[in-house]
Amino acid sequence: MKINDDFGKLPADYVFAELAEKVKRARKLSEKRIIDLGIGDVKLPLPKIFADEMEKAAKETGKKETFRGYPPQSGYDFLKNGIVGEYARDGAEISEDEIFVTDGAKSELGNVAELFGKGIKVLFPVPCYPAAAESNVILGNDVVYLPTDRENDFIPVPPYGKTFDLIYLCSPSNPTGGAFSYLQLKSWIDYAISSNAVIIYDGAYSRFVESGGVRTIYAVKGAKNCAIEIRSFSKSLGFTGIRCGFTVVPKELGDLNSLYKRRIGARFNGVSYISQRGAAAYFTPEGRKAAEKRINFYKTNASVLKIALKKQNLWYNNSCSSPYVFVKSPDGLSSDGFSDLLLDNCGICSTPARGFLFDGNYVRLSAFSTREDIFEAAERIADLRL
């Protein structure tokens, strides 16, 4: 049996599978109620409009007049229409045949790499969402990490003089929360074009960008010539359990748009009609308002956590465009050490920076939680004796 050796290059467990086990263990052993701020999973129920829309769609599947079989491979027009409209609002011109509805960003971040040659050189500024890098390792690509600086709010700067085939950028960044400015993105676009690279832009958190900020790479000049954008409804609509997102492959990217279509033909069979109907409800005034309310709720959670961290004089990334708080460990504590301390002394689960492939002493706290748990967590952090 010829096993894929590249799996051997990965940590034994996926970090969030490891965390889930850790929380389970802690819940058994700890006297404190464990508050899970580790995995970035939404905790509030779906706004009524999304649940209602999916209920209606489920009912349709049982009726002759409204039953539908295989979804169109690139997604239903009713959803793609809405996405085109959103791009227009965000200052970008995208057409329906550049949009591919997907089952979420995680799988897509790896899938798109299959369009490129084997063993290509791929750049990941770190800390970064680990799944994308791990997928590239499994595919046999040459993955290079580019560490970023706290002084620069962890926003990476192009490594001029070096060349890569693919460059993964995430804005607002998971885990640091930093959102790229127009000019920061422009510098990456110029760098990519001049070095013949393609940018894979992870916009899973783009709806968290403060008003006035850049919500899509396609709002930046030149992006359609060098970037694929991957988006998700998981965090903006609370769809982590529903599985729906989309990928944009501009026609300006030469063969990539048709290669992507060809890949779907062989490797994918579309997204549940019910999920797509739920997602499409976002593109109504009521849906937009409901989603925004949730986003603001989670951002307020992040602010509550930051107040507690400030009391402790701990450094954190002060982005207002993210559901995550990236915190520096107290002096002398490693990323795992601080994470253990938070679990043992505060009953709070966090993600050590190691999980984001970063060799620095930080942890990520997720603000995707109920207000009650966030208040409780903030109090426990403020009471911590460091």
Next chain:
Amino acid sequence: MKINDDFGKLPADYVFAELAEKVKRARKLSEKRIIDLGIGDVKLPLPKIFADEMEKAAKETGKKETFRGYPPQSGYDFLKNGIVGEYARDGAEISEDEIFVTDGAKSELGNVAELFGKGIKVLFPVPCYPAAAESNVILGNDVVYLPTDRENDFIPVPPYGKTFDLIYLCSPSNPTGGAFSYLQLKSWIDYAISSNAVIIYDGAYSRFVESGGVRTIYAVKGAKNCAIEIRSFSKSLGFTGIRCGFTVVPKELGDLNSLYKRRIGARFNGVSYISQRGAAAYFTPEGRKAAEKRINFYKTNASVLKIALKKQNLWYNNSCSSPYVFVKSPDGLSSDGFSDLLLDNCGICSTPARGFLFDGNYVRLSAFSTREDIFEAAERIADLRL
């Protein structure tokens, strides 16, 4: 930009994308009402129990008490329980940690190949479902086709003396409908074990097997030591638009079970809660009965088509375990020629054998249709002047 050259080895379009376009064109141009027996897509609405269950699940997503975020990466226990029970009924012992809930068989047939080394040698008896072979081409594997014989009902015989890393088998076969007997499967298992190969067993149509037949490869001795089984709810439950299936990776397969888990960690994020709830309803007496009724309905459709073909003295694969009818072209007509004739003269869309990577003069007719359309199609075929 370094493109994946292996895409160049594929036909320009995925065969079923090509067919969808063909039907669309024909519907515009033809005076006859076009009956689509090309793509194997179910046409009847979901039995009420499945639609009801998904409606209930959709409602749950909007309530605090019942909301769920990310699904467990390998699927919900309520669904895996049912699957374990079904295997027991079918004469196989499978445990929950060998089961992985997926978004359907099509993606999985390619995904599992990623567990193995790059450039491995992969055997496909043909005619076969094209997506699996195409996925292996995209991944850079060395794909070898093994033509099968009409005399043997297109059931392949192991190519003794040659060795492969992976072997794809499909039973009942798409497109020929042939179902492997216990001894036929046993010969493949013996061959795989003796040549250190892994069998990827596509059981998407396993619920169509006549009672007394083999419904899972794991009912055959030795299979857990050499086979991964991929199943789907698409055809048995009518879930083509719902996207749910599962893959079994036995623990006897050494590292493969943990590698598969590791792959999910990096490359997948689980299946919609609503879809999983719908699928789980199958494992109730009412659900089973409803699904069986649909399966028998489509099988009866196939019998209706066969009667018309018999009138025309055309050869067809006489399997009772399949929703497909595999028909030999009339003398002098190629696979595409006969397919065109059926479209032009009968207004019936079919799939030429070329679409199943087979160099023989056959077409596949799908019986996934309404009874009305099948009667109409049968009449048109019987009236055809050959």
